[in-house]
Amino acid sequence: MNLIDGKAIAARINEETRERVLQLKRHGVTPGLAVVLVGDHPASIVYVRNKDRISQELGLYSRKVELPGTTSQADLLRLVDELNRDPQVHGILVQSPLPPQIDEPTVVRNLDPLKDVDGFHPLNVGKLAMGDPTALVPCTPRGCQRLLLESNVPISGAHVVVVGRSMLVGKPVALLLMQKGPGGDATVTVAHSRSRNLPEITRQADILIVAIGQAQFIRAEHVREGATVIDVGINRINSPSRPAGYRLVGDVAFDEVAEKAGAITPVPGGVGPMTIAMLMANTLQACRLQTGLHQPASPTNPSIIP
Ligand code: NDP
Numbered sequence: 001m002n003l004i005d006g007k008a009i010a011a012r013i014n015e016e017t018r019e020r021v022l023q024l025k026r027h028g029v030t031p032g033l034a035v036v037l038v039g040d041h042p043a044s045i046v047y048v049r050n051k052d053r054i055s056q057e058l059g060l061y062s063r064k065v066e067l068p069g070t071t072s073q074a075d076l077l078r079l080v081d082e083l084n085r086d087p088q089v090h091g092i093l094v095q096s097p098l099p100p101q102i103d104e105p106t107v108v109r110n111l112d113p114l115k116d117v118d119g120f121h122p123l124n125v126g127k128l129a130m131g132d133p134t135a136l137v138p139c140t141p142r143g144c145q146r147l148l149l150e151s152n153v154p155i156s157g158a159h160v161v162v163v164g165r166s167m168l169v170g171k172p173v174a175l176l177l178m179q180k181g182p183g184g185d186a187t188v189t190v191a192h193s194r195s196r197n198l199p200e201i202t203r204q205a206d207i208l209i210v211a212i213g214q215a216q217f218i219r220a221e222h223v224r225e226g227a228t229v230i231d232v233g234i235n236r237i238n239s240p241s242r243p244a245g246y247r248l249v250g251d252v253a254f255d256e257v258a259e260k261a262g263a264i265t266p267v268p269g270g271v272g273p274m275t276i277a278m279l280m281a282n283t284l285q286a287c288r289l290q291t292g293l294h295q296p297a298s299p300t301n302p303s304i305i306p
Helices: 006-025 042-057 075-083 104-110 122-130 139-150 170-178 198-202 253-256 269-292
Strands: 032-038 061-067 090-095 159-163 188-189 209-210 229-230 235-238 246-249
Touching: 006 042, 006 139, 006 269, 032 042, 032 075, 032 269, 042 061, 042 269, 061 075, 075 090, 075 104, 090 269, 122 170, 122 229, 139 170, 139 269, 159 170, 159 198, 170 188, 188 198
Parallel strands: 032 061, 032 090, 159 188, 159 209, 209 229
Antiparallel strands: 235 246
């Protein structure tokens, strides 16, 4: 079994990003990322801190905006508008979840699609579905694709089974891997909570991608011998012996599945670090799109793969 080390791969990609930031700086452009946190959701505080820290480490201009949990929708939309017009900011990320008085889809629709580094704006979702290489693609799906590419797992012609159909992970990763061209050309099946005989479906997978948010749900019986397993899930389970009182596990029962899989991502240290690395890559792509330094896609350099 080959362990797919997302942490090491993400570190390598971040190094490439640092180089590319330097190249852009030589053109007089510093890519900029604004991360907006509303309220004090504990996990969000950690995510925002990490995103801000890594973007600074890679030489990006980073702007962190922290707003109280009582912020009105109108005030948040005013901030989004200001960031849309700020030439120093090429990427905007509004950290989810938002407090109940704020309608998240409205916020997303008000982002400049060229600055939508999360890839959630309807225009970017549409572009991804159409295979337009200028699409800003959601970071976690892009991270899954890049893990496969970096691990030399053949995607073209492979049967990929995606479990989960969220707009955040399941749907976009399915669209990405069925694209025509490099990094795509897979035969994709999408399963969800209403799918019948899930183990029968997942056992057909050459590549199994799981994003359901159910701790250790996927067992050895779901996996074909030699398959590649990408575990997107992040779940906290009680662990009184740990200082934090919990530990993180994926949607896959790692130990038993690892015995059967050809390759597998761990949790933590698999997809998670790739998500942040792809956010940085998306900010660079957004910067290139906005400054006219966008490199057109080609088979050897598809812009959808940084
Ligand atoms: P959602 O809750 O939005 O979607 C879950 C999907 O899984 C739904 O489509 C649901 O089906 C399906 N599902 C739930 N239970 C089952 C089941 N028993 N069998 C088959 N399908 C099932 O979750 P997200 O996509 O946002 O996130 C999924 C996981 O990935 C979470 O653990 C999350 O924390 C993690 N995550 C990790 C990231 C990372 O960077 N590593 C980034 C984003 C998410 P239905 O549509 O029918 O309800």
